[in-house]
Amino acid sequence: EDSILVVERLSGMGTGFYVTASHVLTNQHVIEGSNYLDLRSFSGEKFSGRVIAKDIATDLALLQVNVKGVPLELHEDCNIRRRENVFTIGHPKGFEYSTSRGIVSAIRDMSQPFYPESGIKKRYIQIDASISPGNSGGPLFNSDEQVIGINTWGRTDGQNLNFAVHCSEIKSFLREQDL
Numbered sequence: 501e502d503s504i505l506v507v508e509r510l511s512g513m514g515t516g517f518y519v520t521a522s523h524v525l526t527n528q529h530v531i532e533g534s535n536y537l538d539l540r541s542f543s544g545e546k547f548s549g550r551v552i553a554k555d556i557a558t559d560l561a562l563l564q565v566n567v568k569g570v571p572l573e574l575h576e577d578c579n580i581r582r583r584e585n586v587f588t589i590g591h592p593k594g595f596e597y598s599t600s601r602g603i604v605s606a607i608r609d610m611s612q613p614f615y616p617e618s619g620i621k622k623r624y625i626q627i628d629a630s631i632s633p634g635n636s637g638g639p640l641f642n643s644d645e646q647v648i649g650i651n652t653w654g655r656t657d658g659q660n661l662n663f664a665v666h667c668s669e670i671k672s673f674l675r676e677q678d679l
Contacts, residue, residue, distance in 0.1 A: 503518045504597070506540040507526050507539055509530070513634050515589070515634065519574070523563065536550055536551070547566065551563055558669050581604065582603075583604060584604045586641060586648070590631070592632035608625075622669050624664065649665055651664045
């Protein structure tokens with residue numbers, strides 16, 4: 501939990517996590533319209549992060565921070581199986597550092613729902629673990645506590661239809677940033 505942060509905005513909160521000692525990954529929709537964000541660690545330390553990269557089509561954003569942290573481990577080959585056990589950590593509806601568990605329901609290639617006009621299909625992990633506002637940007641872990649995705653959105657017109665950006669999309673985004 502020391503590697504997972506609260507991302508605070510005037511309009512709400514999201515989640516982020518260290519991917520290097522000085523870089524935090526979150527969702528683009530969490531940082532939308534901001535160049536600087538307030539962050540808070542599990543221990544309560546407050547600091548800021550500067551947006552250095554974002555990708556609307558994948559809903560990913562990268563922040564540079566001046567407070568060093570321990571990066572979470574990304575799954576090496578991003579081989580994710582249906583029915584695999586998963587868990588998330590985030591801040592749903594402000595209930596900070598909440599964990600939910602579930603399984604991988606499916607792997608899907610589809611357009612990003614916040615900007616479907618982009619028409620670009622990206623890979624998502626469909627999960628039945630609960631995701632609510634505040635979970636966005638948080639890590640999706642496999643049972644070995646490796647990051648396999650980043651929680652991004654859920655369908656409100658159905659039950660347990662939640663999605664995370666696939667590990668392969670995260671790695672591609674980070675490579676584009678030379679990380």
